[in-house]
Amino acid sequence: MTSKEYIQKLRTAKYPLRGNKPKAMKAQMKIFESLDDHLMPDVYGNGEVIENFEKLLSEEFKKPGAIFFPSGTMAQQIALRVLCDRRGLKRVAYHPLCHLEIHEQGGIKELHHIETVLLGDADRVFTLEDLKEMDDVSVVLFELPQREIGGQLPSWDELVSMVNFCRERGIYTHLDGARIYECLPYYEKTVEEVGQLFDSVYVSFYKTFGGVTGAMLIGDEAMMIEAKIWKRRHGGDLYQLFPYIVTASEAYLRNKDKMQGYYEGAKAYAGKLSKVSGIKIIPEVPVSNMFHIHFDETPEVVMERLAYVIDEKNIALFGGIATNTDSLAKTEVYIGDAYGEVEELLVDQAIGLYEKEKLG
Amino acid sequence: MTSKEYIQKLRTAKYPLRGNKPKAMKAQMKIFESLDDHLMPDVYGNGEVIENFEKLLSEEFKKPGAIFFPSGTMAQQIALRVLCDRRGLKRVAYHPLCHLEIHEQGGIKELHHIETVLLGDADRVFTLEDLKEMDDVSVVLFELPQREIGGQLPSWDELVSMVNFCRERGIYTHLDGARIYECLPYYEKTVEEVGQLFDSVYVSFYKTFGGVTGAMLIGDEAMMIEAKIWKRRHGGDLYQLFPYIVTASEAYLRNKDKMQGYYEGAKAYAGKLSKVSGIKIIPEVPVSNMFHIHFDETPEVVMERLAYVIDEKNIALFGGIATNTDSLAKTEVYIGDAYGEVEELLVDQAIGLYEKEKLG
Structure with missing residues (x-):
């Protein structure tokens, strides 16, 4: 899957977890x-x-x-x-x-x-x-x-x-x-x-x-x-x-007074993701509302799987996927209002589906 | 009259002739x-x-x-x-x-x-x-x-x-x-x-x-x-x-297609003003929608008189009044939609009142 196709797919997700929902x-x-x-x-x-x-x-x-x-x-x-x-x-x-x-x-x-x-x-x-x-x-x-x-x-x-x-x-x-x-x-x-x-x-x-x-x-x-x-x-x-x-x-x-909640959200989300195979979280425990993820696969493979999760669960777990110095996928997560608007059960299901597909 | 007082007064004019009306x-x-x-x-x-x-x-x-x-x-x-x-x-x-x-x-x-x-x-x-x-x-x-x-x-x-x-x-x-x-x-x-x-x-x-x-x-x-x-x-x-x-x-x-009208407006307005004593118009005949006016009095005197015209006729003949190299008043006129929104008779009356006050 190309970056362009993935970005198109991102826009269709009802629940993008990253930051704040894009606004017209x-x-x-x-x-x-x-x-x-x-x-x-x-x-x-x-x-x-x-x-x-x-x-x-x-x-x-x-x-x-x-x-x-x-x-x-x-x-x-x-x-x-x-x-x-x-x-x-x-x-x-x-x-x-x-x-x-x-x-x-x-x-x-x-x-x-x-x-x-x-x-x-x-x-x-x-x-x-x-x-x-x-x-x-x-x-x-x-x-x-x-x-x-x-x-x-x-x-x-x-x-x-x-x-x-x-x-x-x-x-x-x-x-x-x-x-x-x-x-x-x-x-x-x-x-x-x-x-x-x-x-x-x-x-x-x-x-x-x-x-x-x-x-x-x-x-x-x-x-x-x-x-x-x-x-x-x-x-x-x-x-x-x-x-x-x-x-x-x-x-x-x-x-400006929502930062405590965003920080808690980042720690909670990082905690859930830390159990997924093939994912490295930096820093391991977030110290703000953001963290980075490095994957053990190429962007194409990761985007394909994330697109499948969007199709099945209507959740975009991440935003754009970039390439790190080893030609593998990386992404930036930051927590704004969007994360808190999604039920935890749905987030868990989406992560579970990603993990299941990863393990094939 | 100070510049600040004059600017306040300008804002009260129902008919500012310069450019386009200031918008909230x-x-x-x-x-x-x-x-x-x-x-x-x-x-x-x-x-x-x-x-x-x-x-x-x-x-x-x-x-x-x-x-x-x-x-x-x-x-x-x-x-x-x-x-x-x-x-x-x-x-x-x-x-x-x-x-x-x-x-x-x-x-x-x-x-x-x-x-x-x-x-x-x-x-x-x-x-x-x-x-x-x-x-x-x-x-x-x-x-x-x-x-x-x-x-x-x-x-x-x-x-x-x-x-x-x-x-x-x-x-x-x-x-x-x-x-x-x-x-x-x-x-x-x-x-x-x-x-x-x-x-x-x-x-x-x-x-x-x-x-x-x-x-x-x-x-x-x-x-x-x-x-x-x-x-x-x-x-x-x-x-x-x-x-x-x-x-x-x-x-x-x-x-973008209104420029002919603005140009005609500038020539017409400059023509009217050219008959007022103590005013020099540059260029004498406008070649665009703008021209400058140099007065033979100080900004304070000119602003005072313009404020009086606003009080009496609700028309602001000009915008801000600056000082030229001889410490006399100057102003920039440019024609937009505002000029055409005022009846010609009112413009003539306002100019006439300015002239009358100038001649004392």
Whole structure:
């Protein structure tokens, strides 16, 4: 079965377990129907609709400022650029599978001419030991959880010691917090407590929150002033951002307190899947609402079997199936509202059917 | 009267003559209510909703490709970068009041390290003579109409001779066509005929068209491939662009054939205003749907009088009032649907009242 056929099949499943159910354009914009008739839009980053949302996040993180961006790619490059200029050294350090390193066509290098230092090994989170071996940099970018390795996290104590190490050396710290709310149940911390460790934080609104698009950069006043200039330079100071802001703030407020449930769901689902043959779960016990699965078969075979489960049980156990470095199948699981909407018995039956077909 | 008070007053006017009436967020998103329930969004630049609109514009301009961008700032920097890389020289030439020079915080220089050459004088369009004196560049950017000087245009013959001059020297040409449709009545050309002069064209959807936000870059296949990579680098390859695309394509289709009427409206309105004392109109006779007005008084005095006209006649003759280099008032007029919605007698009365107050 090809990826394209599998994606088509996915769309037919009544119960997709991954994340939030894909929503049609009309449904995503439905919130505007109930908006007050007189509420006027933002204009080039000004206006109540954008300023109120920025204020909400800056208060939530107890940091002086916040700026809404059309994308995290833009927000993070700019945060790193501002901090590099502040320290006078165009060099940052991050995990080898950092979003900036593998998903942004090298924008940080091509546009900002910032040199990047890769910390530790690709298949684990970096540690204090890795920082001790690092060349001097202006910023260390932390990503919590580390998405590309199944959402792993350093322990809280290790995290604090790494941040302190940077601070003592005058190295700034930036948090890729695209999924920061998803870490709070494991750390048993508030978002303020996590955010206070870092000089700046980026938060995404279209992942677990299920917003349409958009991100927030949160930091000090001086960064905000420079970030607005860079936002204009990048072409991100859009005439009107309200279609993203109204939907993002609604999704944020609706979902931000659901993370404990999503985390429990991830642990429960991983527990069930861990008994299936030919499946390896990373991390073994999830520390957020996400984990990765590596299969002992090719994507074609796995997709074929998952399609059969959809046909028989109307459940899509996973989303898209990718290929890992050994040419075998892998997938990313993250828990949003969809998982909790399906009866446990049905999930068990679907997993059982997958297992039965696997064993042939 | 302060700018802020005047802006407040503007909002109360039943008949704002400038452009299109400002619309609340709910009204701008109303089109989604009538959308088919099953239409799915774009994902990172892919999907029917974005591809169909890109195809429409590429066909309209009879050029191989088109890419939707969240902003013209991003689209144009990228077009120039691609063409500079193609010729192997990071230098472009444009008008001294080009958008890239005065409204983008120097993004083209700061992000792309492209040197810029200013052509001719700020208060007129550049000519073939200016090009003949120019240092070698990779690209000449034309802006039709030249917005910052009231939407002036070179004659068609001068334009063709300038483009031919560039072509003979292997210099690429890019069109800032944010308002290209607005030039067609004066030139008596189709958008295809104008577009074919240039290697690439950018079109905006939120100016005369009245869309929410967004732009299109139109050019050859090789540019499109590279532009998509740069779009990702800039942070403009957004997860979902459909809120802009659906509204932009609706506004585009609804308004693109209205330009003759807007042009006639601009000439008529400029004609009426030309008789008012203390007003200078640039250009004297509009060549698109726009013109600028320079007053012989300070912004405070002009705003006070305009506010009085709003109070008495419910008509806002102009939009925002800015300050020109002599510390006197200036404003930009452009004609959209709003002008035609007001009876001519009312417009004449409002202008008459303004004149009467001016003469005291």
